[in-house]
Each structure stands twice: as C-alpha cells, then as structure tokens.
Amino acid sequence: MAQFTAEVFQNEFLPDGGTDVHAIVRVTCRGAGQAGQTSVADAAEIIIIDTSGSMGESGIAQGRNAATAALNEITDGTWFAVIAGNHVGTLVFPYPGGPQQMVRMDPSTRQAAIASMQAFRADGGTAMGTWLSKARDVFSTVPQASQRHAILLTDGANEHETPDQLTRAINEATGIFQCDCRGLGDRWQVDEVRRIASALLGTVDLIPAPQAMAAEFQSLVRKSMARGVANVELRVWTPQGAQTLFVKQVAPNLEDLTSRRTQVNALTAGYPTGAWADESRDYHVAVRLSAKSVGQEQLAARVQVALGEEVQTQALVKATWTNDEALTTRIDDQVARYTGKAELAQMIQDGLAAKAAGRDDDATSKLGRAVQLANEAGDQEMTSRLRKVVDIDNAETGTVRLKKGVERLDEMALDTASTKTTRVRK
The missing domain is CATH 2.60.40.3670 (Immunoglobulin-like)
Structure with a gap:
C-alpha cells in the first residue's frame, strides 16, 4: 500500500x-x-517509433533495437501496443490492418511484437498529431487501465500537418495518457516536442545518437513500470x-x-x-x-x-x-532556489530562441542572466552546459559573449536540460 x-x-x-x-x-x-499489479488498476503501454524517411535504414534498425529493449522491460500482464509514425500513425502490433486493440504482455506476444517490427521502413513525412491520435484511439480500447503511458520517438520537425492539427491532437490526448518524448539527433524542434510532453505530463530529452536509443527506452519503460x-x-x-x-x-x-x-x-x-x-x-x-x-x-x-x-x-x-x-x-532557501531555477529555464529558452532569430544582443543579455543565475545557485552542471554556447567573462555579473560555430546538439542539450531540476547546494 x-x-x-x-x-x-x-x-x-x-x-x-x-x-x-x-x-x-x-x-x-x-x-x-509496480504498474498494473494492484487489484484495482491495470496498466497499458504504447511504444511510438518514428519511421519517417529521415530516419534512414540505420535509424530504423536502431529504432527496432530500442523498441525491443522497451518491450523486454514491460511487465507480463500489461496491455501494450506498437505504433509506427510518419505522416500517419499506424498500428504495427497487434493486428496490423485489423481492429485497433491492445493485448496483454506475455512471452508469446512479446516475441510476436518484436517480429512485427521487421515491417518498419523509413518512408514518408512527420505528423506527430496523427501518432498521438492513434495512441489515444488504441488506449481507448482498454478503459479498465487506469495507468496509460507512451514513449514517443521522433527525429524531425512536425512538417506534415498544421500547428492547429497538432494542437488539436495534443488537447484530445490530454488526460487520456502520459507520454515521455525523446528526440533523436539535431533535426527536431525542442519547443515543439516539449509542448507534447508538457501537456501529457511527461518528459522531453535529447538522444544524440541512434546507438543510445535502446538504453534510453529501456530506462523509460523501467521507470514507467515502477509507477x-x-x-x-x-x-x-x-x-x-x-x-x-x-x-x-x-x-x-x-x-x-x-x-x-x-x-x-x-x-x-x-x-x-x-x-x-x-x-x-x-x-x-x-x-x-x-x-x-x-x-x-x-x-x-x-x-x-x-x-x-x-x-x-x-x-x-x-x-x-x-x-x-x-x-x-x-526568504526561504527552497523558495528562493526554485524561483531562481524557473527564471534560469526561461532565460535559457528565450536566449536560445533569440540567438536562432539572429537577435544577438537579446540572446547575449538573456544567456548572460542565465549564467549569473546558475552561478548564484552553485549549479556547475548548468554552467558547464552554458559554456558550450557562450564564453563567460564574469559569471557573477553575467558578462558573456556568444560563441561562434556552436554545435546544434550542444544548444539542444542546454534547452532540454533547462527544465530539469536538482536539489543543488552551494
């Protein structure tokens, strides 16, 4: 209990x-x-893998590995399904082309699901709203599952549906299931994927290389099964x-x-x-x-x-x-710390947005304030991430200069880390 x-x-x-x-x-x-192991609550899990053309043959192969690692962590008895996502969301397992259902995990359904992913092909565009809508429809077939969780992987921007279509899909999925989102490589949009994760009470993070997907998926499902x-x-x-x-x-x-x-x-x-x-x-x-x-x-x-x-x-x-x-x-230490952390996250996100828009003075000001806040909090990890984007002349005053030729992955890593908090102490 x-x-x-x-x-x-x-x-x-x-x-x-x-x-x-x-x-x-x-x-x-x-x-x-453990999820789904009480007398009053079933659990359901959906794995959503980007299979758009940009994933390529290597990305698809690593996507299969990641989904397999995730399936191996799902507890027997849990309802589950696998969805492939490009410009549409497609139920790959169970019953592809048949009824939108879920099945309970056991050794035979696990192996069947792993085998079904051989059908993954890199093709088409990216319309994440259709993936969310498909997941919502599939989750609706197990109303007895009080805990519903999905993992969503994408490697690109949402270019094959309008922003309003994505917003509508997010709103219709809100309250139906939770979703942890992961972006692969440097072509996806952090703010776009963060919007999905935020609405669906999940997390967003960067997977820098395809080889890291399996370990990340394994960890995500392990955490889900512990809830x-x-x-x-x-x-x-x-x-x-x-x-x-x-x-x-x-x-x-x-x-x-x-x-x-x-x-x-x-x-x-x-x-x-x-x-x-x-x-x-x-x-x-x-x-x-x-x-x-x-x-x-x-x-x-x-x-x-x-x-x-x-x-x-x-x-x-x-x-x-x-x-x-x-x-x-x-001022209470805890209140002060988290008030500062919220401002730090906002300064990072606003600063990176200004930098992307070519507003260098605005970006320098906001990222400088971020450096100052991180220094005041004793947050060495965030300061280290900021150093990859700006040269720090004086951390106490927030005096910085924008670096030239910054790797996009370093900017994305800073962006996704901005909303993570640790109980740091000076």
Missing part, C-alpha cells in the same frame, strides 16, 4: 498589509509497487477571498500546472500529477490573501494529495503578520 507524506518549506511572516504567500510543498511516495500509483491529484484549499496565483511542479522537472486546475469544491482546486513511483516531487504554491494587520494569523492554504476521493496526506501553508523586519524580509 503506497504511503504519501508532505512537508512545507516557507517563510510564513508577512509585513503589515502584506498579501502574497509562497511555499514549497515536498510530496514523497513510498511503497508505490504503481496512478492518477494522483494535488489539491489546494484556500480561504474565502483568497486567490491561488499559481501551482507549479519545480522538481524533478519544471511544469506549470496552474492552467490545469479543476474545481473540487467552492474553496478547493485539483491539479493532475499523473502516476507515481517511490519518489519525491516539489511543488511551488503561491497564494494571495486579503491584507491583514500585525498580530493576525491565517491558514493560507491546505495542500492535499488525493487518490480518487481519498486524501492521502496534507500540508499546511501559514501566514502570520508581523512588524519584525528581520522575519518578513527572510
């Missing part, structure tokens, strides 16, 4: 008339078990008259959940967090209260973790008004 715990990091003290309360809520799950608790909801209660400014996941990845709010009751909103393994995640909750005078106290928010209608744990965010400036000006 999974157990959730929650703890709060915040400065609860506000000055006379202060209104805004910020807190980091750390949620930890233990005893999650034994599905459909966890973060609930935030705020008092009458208060406003929730935002709710963001800030570790292990940055993800703004604010727009995904659903109303639980008049004072409580719910935010989806997907499936959980034995892990810890951090959430930044910001609430605006009615101004109070010195000496007053108030519960600013009650943050709960819910499975269905059952609350598993909760944490309290408090507010106390005081005229002690030493208390009101103190």
